[in-house]
Amino acid sequence: MVSFLGIMDTTEIQRVKQQFGIIGSAPELMRAIDTAIQVARTDLTVLVTGESGVGKEFFPQIIHTNSARKHGKYIAVNCGAIPEGTIDSELFGHVKGAFTDAVSERRGYFSEADGGTIFLDEVGELPISTQARLLRVLENGEFMRVGSSKVEKTNVRIVCATNVNLPEAIKNGRFREDLYYRLSTVPINVPPLRKRGGDVLLLFKKFVMDFSARYNVPKIELDEAATEALLSYSWPGNIRQLKNVAEQISILELNRKVTGDTMLGYLPQQNMGNLPVPAAQQNGGKTFESEREILYSVLFDMRRDITELRRQVKELMGARAVAPHDAVQLYPHAQEVTIDPRTIHVSSPSTMHVSSPSTMHEVGEYIDEALSLDDVEKKTIKSALDRNHGRRRDAARELNISERTLYRKIKEYGIE
Ligand SMILES: Nc1ncnc2c1ncn2[C@@H]1O[C@H](COP(=O)(O)OP(=O)(O)OP(=O)(O)O)[C@@H](O)[C@H]1O
Ligand SMILES: [Mg+2]
Incomplete structure (x- = not known):
């Protein structure tokens, strides 16, 4: 293994941080950036x-933008998002007739990226058979398309990433040891x-500034206890x-100066089951894979509350449709489920925004959009795929979800 020691070039690190919008100056982060540059x-x-x-x-x-390959292609592949049956073909290509759907030949990413860089994200998810092919490319740049016995050459620089413990995966027989050593040069x-x-x-400061601009809301400030809560979490x-x-x-806090107690409500405590966890993070044990999913969930929980509230008001007032304004007087909690003084409009994820000022009338209209979270999600995914001509990677990027999530949702909703 190679390690890059010596004095760090802080000017270079600063330049890269600025170029990519990387915040922070913890020594370990600086070292990681420095190694990438070197x-x-x-x-x-x-x-x-x-x-x-x-x-x-x-x-x-x-690594790519600071290398001699920067004018070559950069292809990022999420190994965990590609079905096992097609991953070899996607990476290495196939010849016509290699399998039932192979009506024409196809170049793979390794051929496309010749002269450039391939980023293999979630590399720990590669099937064992694909790992053997990858090892060969790493060793001498050689590969064969699926269904072909002709050896082809490519000149690709490989960067991999994983959040799984590869030594553990090796022990469990899910990752080749020789490949691991080859990858982790x-x-x-x-x-x-x-x-x-x-x-x-x-x-945190950077993010609240960005969200304040994106949603057109005043910036969040923290009191001392809230700052402490962030630091010790x-x-x-x-x-x-x-x-x-x-x-x-x-989006949710009316009081823009956040206290320690409020902050703790947003920080789920592990091994402390008795502490309150915000509804947005409970959601029936579902795990969230993107900011948007959490936000949607919050919004739709709120809408469910409002709908229920309206039903109760209607019941109380007889069949007469109640002006939403009355609902607030009858049910003071109505205030809690509006984001006063702003209203949230949801049409598609890319147009979601918070605007001011809120009126209960707008909230009433919001209730009338009788779409379920699933409907909205399905519609959103379909239009993102349409806009990106069916390219999953681009659609996932636009939706700000991982390709794996997108792939799962496409299957879940049966989207063509
Ligand atoms: N130092 C940083 N400054 C600003 N934003 C950051 C920083 N580090 C991470 N982010 C942001 O945090 C989010 C998560 O980062 P990223 O997707 O790279 O995580 P990851 O390590 O690839 O996680 P996973 O293993 O789950 O794929 C992204 O929106 C990214 O832009
Ligand atoms: Mg990642």
């Missing part, structure tokens, strides 16, 4: 490790957020989780 000039294979949500996806891009470990000290505050979901929290607070 190794970029070589063709060495890099393995980026780190927990989920730490920012691993910056690193292959830093240069290991880059991205530190978890809980080891980055004051970076938490810098990141363990952040199991790392920066992705911090970003989610900043977004939820920016």
